[in-house]
Amino acid sequence: MFGKPSRTGRVLQYLALAGYLIFLGFPLIWLLSTAFKPPRELVRLHPTLIPSDPTVQNFVQAFTEQELGRAALNSLQVSLASAVLTVLVAMPASYALARFRSKLGTAALGWVLLSQLFPFVLLIIPIFLVLRQVGLANTHAGLVLIYVVWALPFALWMLQGFVRNIPRELEEAASVDGASRVQVLRRVVFPLLAPGLVATALFSFISAWNEFFFALVLIKTPELATLPVALARFVGIEGTARLGPLAAGSLLATLPSLIFFAFMQRRLSSGSLAGAVKG
Amino acid sequence: MTTLAERPDVERPGPARRPNRFRSDRTAIYLLLLPSLLPILVLSVFPLLRGIYLGFTDARAGRNVEVSFTGLANYRELLGDELFWNSFKIGLLWAVGVTVLQFLLALGLALLLNQQLRFRGVARVLAVVPWAMPPVVVGILWKLVYHPDAGLLNEFFHRIGADGLRTNWLGDFSTALPAVILVGVWAGMPQTTVVLLAGLQGVGRELHEAAAVDGASTWHRFRHVTLPALAPVIVAITSLDFIWNFNSFGLVYVLTAGGPGGKTMLPMLFAYEEAFRYGNYGYAAALGNVMVVLIVALLAVYLRRRLREAN
Structure with missing residues (x-):
């Protein structure tokens, strides 16, 4: 240059x-x-x-004595549930957003950007109150619900990019050949969308796995704590000798995101994700 | 960010290309969209509106507490709250400091990574790793580096014979905020670098070559070719960085929890304490509202100045 x-x-x-x-x-x-x-x-x-x-x-010590093992399991459950739910919920909507002219697509994207602007503290109190009302405060189900909603706008935007990359002509050809709409979706769209679904699920998994603030506020029972919250609690325990297990736990907590980034980098360079996650 | 402008499929006209059954069939669309829109409305849009409203009430923690509308009372109280002003100043220092340093360092790194240098591959991988780490882990990592006895930094100063520089970085009144800002820069630099690098790769080679033929110096080419071409990307990423930094929580919560003596009490931490330690929901929400208004105002000033420069 x-x-x-x-x-x-x-x-x-x-x-x-x-x-x-x-x-x-x-x-x-x-x-x-x-x-x-x-x-x-x-x-x-x-x-x-x-x-x-x-x-x-x-x-060994981090995962046996320090309850990080249980926290990792909690995180795994919550993140897996969030990933699966996000994809299931986002799939139909992203198809609609990509294939039909609609202002809602712009609205979803606008919401992604707008929601960045608002500090979590404005959201967390009403969310906490709503979840308490329906008995979901201090439960994993409540946390999963929040994570899905939080990941949805971006997941929608990402997934509709993948849908757009599937040539509409393929669907039209299939329907000309007599396939029903459901068959078109199942036989043509779904298989081609698989990489996009995986990427969206991974995105949702990672944002749930890394999330700290909601988990800190919503989960009060120590046995239900997720890994970031458990690690943060662990920091409070003084003593230089404890730094070893703390570092070990932190390393393991980073692994899923590292794998995700390695995966995304390959996808990014292969171009199949080019329209979905720029920037 | 570039994706905003690229939506070729939506605008594609021509009913001849679409069989009838693909044409907008309203009920079907809404059925497809409903499972996504409903949760977003109930658990994201509605709470946000209610949160904004709470800022104008005296809502407090506890069941069956009556909530009454108090208008601007919270804001009057905020005006006289020294702790709030203090936290706010720290928040601004943090957000501006981290965003500016992050941008300058990321720009330097992006320019280097855009060259044919050895070890570029290593640097590219290293530059992304902090991005992949959960904020809590970044906090722990730097707590280990700053640790007064077992930390890398103090040990480094010992090895180079500068024992006088050893200190309790996160516990000392004068070093806590700069130390925390450095962590913020480290954590946020990767994303900014990647975005700037993508922008740099879009800067036309021909322009550079033409300028070089005309005898423009490296600095001149950077100033008059690269920077103007990169300007939209710079404005977008610095604005986003500023918002993210101002609203960040987990990193500093783990590093210092706002200490020592409130020296690193970012507005988000302050609001968190108000809401969940003291139960002042209304007051905390009011603080959130003030933060939104200020971020928007600062961004508006920044964006207007950039726009004027561009014209």
Whole structure:
């Protein structure tokens, strides 16, 4: 972009890149290293970057003693339910949005942008009151409901992009050949939409898996806490030796999103998602 | 963000291309849309409107508490609430600081990643990882880095012989807010970088080459070719970043929970405490309303200035 830079220019560029790599990378290395350090090393006066005596004990401890195992299971349940429900609910609507001229598509997108503007505190109190009224406050079902609604606008927008990528001519050809509307949907649209459904489900899964604020406010029983809330509680417990299991739990909590991003990156580069998630 | 403009299918006219059964069949459409629209209305639009309304009432926690409309009483109280002003100043410092630093650093990284450099692949992967982390985990990660005894940062200062710089980063009155802002930058930089990089790849090569032939320096080409072409992307992403940063919660909740002594008490944390520690629902909602109004006002000023510059 800058043509051929001078030698000093190149050197400066590499120095800058090194700076970025250190800033971005070292905190991650530190998390990894802490997760594999035995308690002895954690309380050492001068910690080292690389654990001298690595152990997986922290992972075992995080998931047995510290109740992070149960929290991970809770998170898994809630996130899976949110993902499945989001896709089921969004599928028909996104088809309608993509195939029929309607102002609602613009409205859905507008709502995605507008809802970013409002702080959660405005939403959370009425939601809390509504859920309490119907007996769903402090339950996983209530949390799933909120997550689905929260993921829906973006999921609709994403999924209708996938529907648009399916040539309308395919559907028309099938119906000319005598297929009923239901058959067209089942035999033509559904199989072609599968990657989009997976991507939407993953998106919904991850936003539920990472979500903290609603889970913090809505779930009061410690046994029902999701992983981010359990991890945040764990932070409050003082003691340097506990940092190991905390780091181990944090690493495991990151895995699903990392897998999601790897998946999305491949999809993005293959172009099949190009119309759905830009920016 | 670019998708806004691209909706070729919707506008495609020509009834000849569509058999009759595909033409808008209103009841069918509404049946298809209902399962999505109903939950959004009940659990997103309605709560939002009710939340805005609550800001004008004296609603409090507890069952069977009578709620009465109090008009602007909450806002009068906010005006005189020193804690609120304090939190608000911190919120602005945080949101502006994080957004500006995030943008500058992301622009630098995007420009570097747009070059033929070695280690570009590593940098690209690293640049995305923080984006994939749950905010709570980012908070924990940096708590480990800032840890006074077992932290990477203090150990680094020890190794380079600068023990005088060792401090309790998140616990010290003077370092807590800058330390937290740095974490905000780290967490938000990836998304901004990716967006800017996508924008850079859309800047025409021919323009650059023409400018280079005309003898324009690197800086001139950046200033007069790259920046103007990138301007719409920059305005969009910085606006969004600002909104996200102003409304962020989980990160700072884990890092400092607003401490020490309220030095990092962002408005969202303040509102959370008001609502769920003290049960002042009405007051907290009023705070939320003020935040929305201020964000919109600040964005309006920012966008108007950018627009004027563009003309």
